[in-house]
Each structure stands twice: as C-alpha cells, then as structure tokens.
Amino acid sequence: MREYGVDDMKLAVTGKGGVGKTTLSALLARALHHQGHSVFCIDADPDSNLAATLGCAEWERIRPLVDLKALIEERTGVKPGTTGGMFRLNPEVSDIPASYGVDIDGVRVLVAGAVKKGGSGCYCPENALLHALISHVLLDPGSALVLDMEAGVEHLGRGTVSNVDALLVVVNPGRRSIETALRIRRMAADIGLEQVAVVANRVRTPADEAFIRDALPNLPVLGVLPEDETLLAADCTGQGVPTAEGATGQAISALLTELSRLVN
Numbered sequence: 461m462r463e464y465g466v467d468d469m470k471l472a473v474t475g476k477g478g479v480g481k482t483t484l485s486a487l488l489a490r491a492l493h494h495q496g497h498s499v500f501c502i503d504a505d506p507d508s509n510l511a512a513t514l515g516c517a518e519w520e521r522i523r524p525l526v527d528l529k530a531l532i533e534e535r536t537g538v539k540p541g542t543t544g545g546m547f548r549l550n551p552e553v554s555d556i557p558a559s560y561g562v563d564i565d566g567v568r569v570l571v572a573g574a575v576k577k578g579g580s581g582c583y584c585p586e587n588a589l590l591h592a593l594i595s596h597v598l599l600d601p602g603s604a605l606v607l608d609m610e611a612g613v614e615h616l617g618r619g620t621v622s623n624v625d626a627l628l629v630v631v632n633p634g635r636r637s638i639e640t641a642l643r644i645r646r647m648a649a650d651i652g653l654e655q656v657a658v659v660a661n662r663v664r665t666p667a668d669e670a671f672i673r674d675a676l677p678n679l680p681v682l683g684v685l686p687e688d689e690t691l692l693a694a695d696c697t698g699q700g701v702p703t704a705e706g707a708t709g710q711a712i713s714a715l716l717t718e719l720s721r722l723v724n
C-alpha cells in the first residue's frame with residue numbers, strides 16, 4: 461500500500477446531477493493549489509463544465525480527449541469509432557496530462573468528453589485511453605487528482621475509480637440526491653471501494669444537516685458546505701469559483717483536513 465498524503469490525494473466526486481459536484485471539484489482543486497500542491501483535474505462528465513467553473517473564459521475551445529482521434533489511434537492502435545478491435549491494453553499516457561491538460565490559474569485540467577457507452581461497458585479505444593490515463597494518474601505521486609464525474613453511478617460499474625483514495629458523494633438536503641448516494645454506496649461496495657464519504661452541500665440550517673446525517677447513517681459526512689450566494693454569482697459572471705473565503709472556505713479546509721485523516 462502506498463503512503464497517502466494530501467500532496468497526492470486522489471479524489472473522485474460524484475452524486476446526482478446538479479447537486480454541486482463540479483462546484484466542489486473546483487473548490488477542492490483551488491484549495492489544494494492554494495496550499496501549494498500540484499493539482500490535476502479530469503472532467504469526466506460528458507456535460508463538461510469544470511474548466512468554466514474554474515474560471516476559464518475559453519472553455520468552449522478546449523478539445524476533449526475523445527475528440528483527439530489521431531492521438532487515440534496512435535496510442536491504442538485502433539481508429540476511434542470502431543469497436544472490438546485489438547487495441548493495446550496499456551497505451552502510453554504519461555505525457556498526456558502535461559501535453560493535453562489546460563492550465564487554469566495553476567490548476568491543470570483535462571476534459572475527457574463524452575465517451576459513448578455500449579452495452580455492458582464500452583471497449584472502444586476512446587474509453588481504453590481514458591481508463592489508462594486515469595489509472596496512470598491514480599498512481600502518480602507527484603500531484604493531487606480531482607476527478608469530476610458524471611451524475612449517477614454507471615461509471616462505477618466500469619471500475620475506473622476503484623483505486624481512488626476517497627469517493628466523495630455530494631448530496632443536498634432532499635430525498636432525491638440521498639437515493640442516488642445510497643445507490644452509489646452499493647455500487648462502490650460491489651467494486652471494493654470502501655472509502656466513500658458524503659459532502660453535504662447547500663446546507664442552510666442545522667435541520668438540513670441533521671436531515672442528511674439521519675438519512676445516511678452508514679456513510680461518514682466528511683464535509684458540510686453552506687448555501688453560498690457567491691458561488692451562484694460566480695456561475696453567473698463566469699469568473700469561476702473563488703479560492704473560497706468565509707464559511708465555504710472554512711468548510712473546504714475542514715473537509716481537506718478530514719480527508720487527510722481518512723486516507724492516512
């Protein structure tokens with residue numbers, strides 16, 4: 461087992477659509493960078509908006525990995541769009557974060573893009589390259605990883621995230637995101653991922669927090685983020701999440717402290 465530290469903590473963020481996964485990913489990435497860590501993010505949500513949430517004005521011009529057809533073919537040996545071919549199982553990926561990631565004020569972001577899903581898992585070259593990349597960065601001691609994942613739980617079935625240090629499930633006060641969290645926990649257990657923790661987001665009152673804790677008695681609630689007008693405002697102006705101050709900043713620092721305890 462490798463030595464864990466905040467330095468190279470590998471985090472994946474999931475939860476129901478709209479609960480604040482991308483916001484939390486951006487806040488964590490900014491905070492880790494602010495603390496002096498090297499941070500690499502993968503936006504693995506087909507509806508990619510992590511770069512925009514980090515304040516990248518030119519986010520629409522970022523080419524997602526799945527669109528880099530020549531690269532995919534070169535590395536996997538198979539033309540994108542084909543299935544069932546004999547692609548290399550261990551494509552070279554070590555240069556991809558530096559070459560294809562975009563630097564957003566010190567945080568490096570790679571946009572995965574929408575990988576088509578086929579039946580019981582997609583053995584397409586796009587997916588093979590993405591999996592190889594995620595597996596590579598999960599073992600890279602040189603930087604922290606924040607993986608912003610799609611809504612729901614399907615990706616867990618593919619096992620990509622089974623080696624993260626912690627899977628953070630974002631929930632809001634409300635039944636629907638709780639149901640998703642429970643499904644995610646079951647699927648995480650199925651793939652042997654035990655470090656699952658909840659981050660309660662958009663909490664307005666102590667009753668909101670109590671609701672979430674009561675509804676998820678078997679999952680640790682590692683962080684509680686308040687409803688924060690400045691996050692909504694940042695979304696409207698396109699400035700990106702600030703390196704959080706005030707109550708949100710404190711909540712993020714506290715969450716990082718809890719995470720380093722959890723993974724150590």
Ligand SMILES: Nc1ncnc2c1ncn2[C@@H]1O[C@H](COP(=O)(O)OP(=O)(O)O)[C@@H](O)[C@H]1O
Nearest residue numbers: 477478479480481482483662686687688691695
């Ligand atoms: N703690 C919060 N306070 C206020 N608004 C929030 C908070 N967290 C997220 N939001 C807002 O909720 C919306 C959805 O957040 P987002 O992070 O994109 O969700 P997801 O990635 O889960 O789909 C955004 O407009 C975001 O600004």
Ligand SMILES: [Mg+2]
Nearest residue numbers: 481482505509
């Ligand atoms: Mg998102």
